Amino acid sequence: MSRCTSHKRFPLAKLTTYAVLLFYLIVVLYPMFWLLTTSLKTDRDIFLEPFKLPRLDELQWKNFSGAWTEGHFGDYFLNSVLVTVFSVGLTLLFASMAAYAVARFSFKGVRPLFFYFLAGLMIPLQLAIVPLFFQMKSLDLLNSRLGLVVVYVAFGLPFAFFILTGFFKSLPSSLHESALLDGASQFRAFWSVMLPLARPALITVGIFSFLGTWNEFFIAFMFLSGEGSQSLRTLPLGLANVTIVSQYRSDWGMAFAGLVVVMLPTLLVYILLQRRITKGLTVGALKG
């Protein structure tokens, strides 16, 4: 399906288009390929011959096993999974409940409440971080994954709330009313009838939240610095650490292997779900 029809007459235009696209394709893929091959080389080779491909019988799998155990990437991975799953889940739950109430019911103070949550969209993390740090310290939530989850949820609420209110507003009330007539409580009506209908919006928000939390560095960095926190680190934090460490130890192989460990799962998940993801992202962004 051609958009600009004139290119039919100019094969040259088509050729240049292809050339540019292919070029950029290589630009995108090559660093990852390089990363992959480098992670399987010895430290010496990494430094001396950065572009030589490792021989198939010389693949340094120990870089990976080292990263997983000594480099604690196994722990980091688990931490990231736990923190992300809980954060996203709780954000979706709390935000959808609040959004539902605000979108569909009129009660005293509903409009101010709406704008109250919306204000959060404008608030950059940095504004809150300084007092938040000390607050978490006094609540004894520093150096804990629970603390991370709490903060991630709190900061993820405004965006989720915003998208979900818009969505809930658009649902017909007839379904809700018939559920109530059938004898459901308000919560039951919400949980069993309206929430399932909100699935597209939930997916959109879920994707944004997931990407944001999984790759989050700043808060994790601030909150997971203290005693015994090594094993609590999330992947981005661990990755940054390992890279720095590897500079001191010249443990390049492990650093690269760690990078691969971080990148591969997200890439795989993306490839499998990419249709959903891009659709969700564009719908969400364009709507906003």
Add this chain to the structure above:
Amino acid sequence: MAEVVLDKVTKVYPGEITAVRTMDLQIRDAEFIVLVGPSGCGKTTVLRMVAGLEEITDGTVRIGDRVVNDVPPKNRDIAMVFQNYALYPHMTVYKNMSFALKLRRLPKTEIEQRVRDVAEILGIGELLERKPKALSGGQRQRVAVGRAIVRQPKAFLFDEPLSNLDAKLRVEMRAELKSLHNRLKTTTIYVTHDQEEAMTLGERIVVMKDGQVQQVGTPLEVYGRPANLFVAGFVGSPPMNMLSGKVIRWDQGFYFDEGLAKILLPERLNDALRDHVGKDVIMGIRPEAMNLHAQGRFAGQKNILPLTVKVIEPLGEKMDLYCSSENHPQIIARVDAEAGLEPGQSIELHLDLSRVHIFEPGEPGRNLGLT
């Protein structure tokens, strides 16, 4: 001088799909010609090839005195009105109409003059500062037409412009388009699937099916002397009745034997029928060419078709009779309205033999009376 000539124009899509087969057509200057046919017959493809929006696989298209096969659309000096109007949603009506003129770097005063004149003609003078989304369907359509007129092109191309309007508006716009054409006298190629529209608007009609021209002629010609079964059945509403039967020789004449009755065929068909004696043919007769009583044109003994009335549809002055018999599941007759007729009644329909057609059965179903 803007005649449009198609010479052996062919369009084949990748995958060996032939949309238009070797089409020849000569459109005279200032003529309003309509391409009509069912969906997929290739009429829109032809239009788009003339516009330059589709590549011509084979053959040539001439606009005026030059071959335009390789000329890009913007240089062909044609204007097109799209089915969905294709108005630029972010521009005002004025800007929509002046866009092409601006591209040709006409002086501002002239642009202004032209746009206002055309807006006046179309009655959209007050809408010039509005954006398309603030207009009704009919208004949008006018703007689309206006956009084309303002260009003063060699030819107008219309791609089913009325199909998005409701019935009443459609009738109104038809009349307007016709009067516009009289006024502007520009060559117009109009595509539609609605045969009624074709009949009312076209000076000549091109009936198409499966990428091939079935017949080219004036509305009268196409209606009264259809070239084949398809044209006969396509044009006219309610459609022509088709009866299958045989040609027999009897009593110094050629008769059509439809099983029960024998109908005398007019002498003008004798030469054509000579080679078809004993063969299967199809007789076509329009609902209006039938009558309940043997009066005037319908007089005679050898033109009777016995049928049973199934449904009576009163239409005011006339009524439609839906009849059937053993050999013919449905025959429609449009007769003067009269009382006393009941469903289930047996009647005899008198045929106007001067308006009877004999076709070869099957494809293409040539009208044997036209040689």
Add this chain to the structure above:
Amino acid sequence: MAIRITRKSLIASLVAWMVLLIFPQAEALASEESVQIEIPLFEGGQGLSFFLHCAREYEKERPGIRVNLYGDPRIVEKVKVRVLEGSFPEITNAELSHWALIGEGKYLPLDEFLDGPNWEGDSSWRESFMPGSLDLFTHEDKTYGIPLAYYVHTVWYNKKMFGEKGWKPVQTWEQFFELCEKIKASGLWPLAFQGRYHDYAQRYIEAAYYHLAGRRRYYAWGQLQPGCFDNPEFVQAMELVQRLALNYFQPGSMGMSHTEAQLEFFMGRTAMIVCGSWLKSEMLGKIPDGFEMGTFNFPIPSVNTADPSAIQIQSGFYFVFKEGQHPRQAVDFLRFMTSRRMAATFCRERDIPVAIKGVNEENLSSDTKELAAIINASGTSYGKIPGDSYRILEQRLTDVRFDLLTNRITPQRAATVLEKHAATLRQENLNPDDITVRYVWKPVLFLGLLAAGIVYYLLTSLGRFLAARGSGRVPASKSPLEFGRANLALFIGPALLLYSVFVIVPCMKSFAWSVHRWNGLGEMTYAGLVHFGRLLFESDYFWIALGNNLFIMSIIPLFVLPFSLFLATCISRGITGSQLFRVVFFFPNVLGVVAITLLWMHMYNPQGGVVNTALVGLGRGVSGIGLEGLGTYLQGFASFAWLAQDHLYWALVPMSIWGACGFNMILFLAAMESIPQSLYEAAEIDGASTWRQFHSITLPLIWPALSIAVVFMIIGGMKTFEVIWLLTNQAPTTATHVIGTLMIRSMFIDFKVGQAAAIAVLLFLMVLFGSAVTLRIMKRETVEF
């Protein structure tokens, strides 16, 4: 029904299991039965293995004591946080501001223990150390720091290479320059240099100045006394170092990390390198077999005012926190660690000289024997300027030093600048509330813009608000059914609570704290608008950081957006494989900022990184087809230091394009694909060329998507943190800070919490301004088809 129940309970138990995993972290379970001492250590060149071994051995010696010893190259940040928190470990050797902590009485004076016996019991602990080694952290007759390794800075050389070429170690600067010339003439580079941490150059500077100006004036730096910088000796010291850097440092070294530079030395690409005595230990495993190294002391000027045998040492000292749980036990551990047996183990293992007597001779290898000789022969030591002010000046020093090394500034100018900064600091210390106004136009413009933006926004909002008032719209979908108080609480409660407590409350506090002065440990005092005044009117680091943010917000989108648009246009024209392109181009966005930054950090390696090699290869290819000029230019990137201070921000451009184009492209594609084809056809017939069609149809109709992309980039630019933080190895300089990193530095490194809050407030205002106004300006009526 049965199946549903089982699935539900499965999920429930899964959730419960996960909760159990998380929650125990909130409880600190520490068995109080055994005594535990906690020792966070800096993990650097000397590695951690010895210390862990030492910890285990100590536990054998003292059953019932647990030693929690751990280490990290960035341990200093963790320990700083602990100090801020008030939960002190027992021992540390992290690079804290020792003098500040000494001043506040946080370290334990160790004299009573030093006067007591050493571990073996055959001498006093004090006596077991090399003479002069304890001097560095002795203040007012109280000693606070205990050394183990003797980290001496010297010039290391490739013995084998020297032997083959007939070169010899030298003593004076003139000789040193001659040597360098000889090396250069032979086709090799004299000195490798750890450019990314260019305080390695400080070693040269201090060595030169110490010998030129004498011990007393050297230590005068600590008090920032007038004239301590702007004097002929300092200028001369700067000259020497600049001459060395510009002529004899390996090219590209400004962009190398210390291990990269050190590797250059070991791979034989340079003849010498200046490093501390941990050099070999740090590079263990990377040193080629048969490599022989030797060392000699820094060159001295021919006119010498100080002890020619003086050695420059660095802190590798261990401190005990007074407020740790078990300080006395900690001291005992230190005693054990500095016993001859342990010291010998260390010495042997790491091949680093120790500060304990009688150990070096037998335990060092041939590589470090020369070092031991230098140490033994030395009568005095110098290094590590005491005094907090000097530490604060350090950031300035870094900038000046960088300019010096890259020939942007003359030695004289360097001296003058430093002198001026020292004066300002002195002034600041005397009158903390005083602000010297150095900028007028910038803050006025800035504040004016902010105010104008806010006014504009409020006015337009008011307009809309009033207009909407009249319509009295009732939301059609609002249920008239009573919701009930209990339900309200249930539905809104959790979100409201979390959001208010963890977002709104801290934000409010930030505003309050920005007008107070607090160092996180002591009292909070009201300070009015002094922080804002200082940031806006006096400091240059704020404006530089803001400039960097502006660069990111404006220059980078200039590259990213058109290219994304271009890509989207290419794909939307309908080509085979468009699905593949879409999927792949989005890859980078999935990886996250951290991963992308780190990947590119590797790729930007000056020697043999992907980027430079690609450019050089391209250059060769281009030369091959005849474009000589372009070819040579490209090949000039051979050792280009992308991550050096002055190129860092331009290095962000390719990285941002790589990382951000995918998302923008998808956004634009979605918008483009919602434009009906017939519009383009109509335009084609109207006479519009491809470019005209793009300009008159595509662009206006994807405007909403464009404005969203712009806003994202602007807000993102304002909030930049991770990228800069990681690329500068978590230590940005004045010139490379962005507002985000500046804030972190204020809080965690300078302990200026009030200032950090002030920066946060300013950042917030800028984000608000940026997004609200941009959206307003770019918003046109949404166009429907």
